[in-house]
Amino acid sequence: MLGKQIRGRSRRWRTIVVVELAVVAVLVAGAAVAFGLGDDEPEPTASAAAPDPIALSGMPDASAPVLRPGRPGETAQKVPANEFTPLPSPSYNAADVRFVTMMIPHHEQALVMARLAPQRAANTGIAAIADRILAAQGPEIKTLESWLEARGLKRDAAADRGHAHGMSGMQSPEALQNLEAARGAEFDRLFVSMMSDHHEGAVKMALEAQTLGVDSIVNEAATSVAVEQRVEIQRMREALAG
Template sequence: MRLKTRCSKAATVLALAAGLALAGCGGDHSGHETGAAASPTASSTAGATFNAADGMFAVMMIPHHEQAVEMADLVPTRTTNADLLALATEIKDAQQPEITQMQGWLKGWGTDVAAMGDHASHGGMAGMQSDEAMADLAALTGDSFDRRWMEMMIDHHEGAVTMAKDVIAKGSDPAVRALAEQVITAQQAEIAQMTGMLGG
């Protein structure tokens, strides 16, 4: 069923991105009051502006984070590696609140979060793992799972870092920039940790 809906969800995300581009490019978006929360030109922070790059970052990073949480949820039932169990908990505890934060931004910008669908429509994003790779991972246990999970999560994190660096270069909203910097700091540290655990 997820494969059947992949194309329609992808089209929805493309349309959503186009809408954000128009909203982010049209005029002065500096007035953000409570009453303006439903406007697509409302920013995530008072007196600030968002642009198309900020909007795209949130639209794409939400499903990206959701997949990381999905991967973290696999860990407790497939390994007894204490370091990996702790890392998975750390990743989930960091990324779930960030998902909520970005959903709040999209709502404030007048975006229909529910229309985004799930991460099945985002297979082309940097670091995003395929459904097949996720299924293969879920079938593993023990040391084989540990190694494959870390390899996939390193790739996933590297994609998130790339996306975060892109919005820092192109975005305009201070709250989005702050989150992007947080993503870079946390995920680069986790990449280094996993690389070490893999013996690299």
Template sequence: MRINRKIPLIIATGALALLTACGGNGESMAGHDGMGSTEPAATTPSAQPSPTFNDADVMFAQMMIPHHEQAVEMADLALMRASDAEIEELAAKIKSAQDPEIQTMKGWLTEWGKPVPSGGVGHDMPGIMSEEDMKKLEAAKGKAFDKLFAQLMIAHHKGAIEMGRTEQADGSNPKAKELAKRIETTQQAEVAQLQKILDRL
């Protein structure tokens, strides 16, 4: 009988403890609500400069920066060497589009706390020109230059399109994916234009 008396007492005590805990939790939650409102405020500022990104976003920016830099270098050569007016016009367009994109991607990497590539290109990148290709382009003149520029830039652009598609499939950063889509669309149109130029040269 003594055991039977103790059981209700234990249950009652447990229930009281549970109610107290719930009340305590309610008060804690109220306190945490106040803290909760400051926690996002504390984490948001640090999150804003470093928005959601993944390894694919980082790789896209780190690879596309030197890829773009080489395209700008090729465009600069065309602005000095091209004999075809359309080649020259397209080179100016490539340079004006890709220079700002380079700066944008460098800004992202800085915000993400990731290394910004500097100097040289990795030859394992899609469509990248070898040093030999670049030397041939530098040495070419007149119509020979125009043809070689068109051929090399088509290959270069196709590589960028491939990289853009990979970013759209695997990336998580909305701005990086948006840029990747823009690169794909713009450079597909330029490939078509370059092919038409090549066909008539």
């Protein structure tokens, strides 16, 4: 009886062991599929190796010569590329200097003509425009003089640079004498004619500075001259016609 019990227990243990081994086999097979470890996984081939490195061109020759532009009147020079330093951009140029140095005496002549109006003009509109010219162009002269002083330049700096040609719109001494001698309606007519021509010359100079100059302050002053003096020409003509 005891022997039968032992044999029965032995068969039950073998059954349990077989079942556990089957479970372990299933788990191992599942893990192999999940991680790509199956027998059908292809082996890496030579074509899967890293590509050959791309051939790069050599670095530029730092000693290769480049041309350094010379200053006005000077020839260009050849220097090694690693020694080349571009020249700094100028803060102002000859066009800026020309505008400032020419506009100062240009404005001063406008003040001379405008000061004649209070005692000679018959048209109150013409007299009022003359007052505005006095109020605007006097301070503008101070601004232009300060620009020169800040840069260590003289009023005749444009002449020193070879730009001393005539200022557009400037009136002759004879024309100024005729204006001074005129009274009433004759003064009004001469004043509008001469000051309009004078303003048109200033506008021409301002447009040149806007086109050729590089200084921001000069550009702002030139823009103001071009706009305001065009408006004043129209106002003078309207006042004279009215």
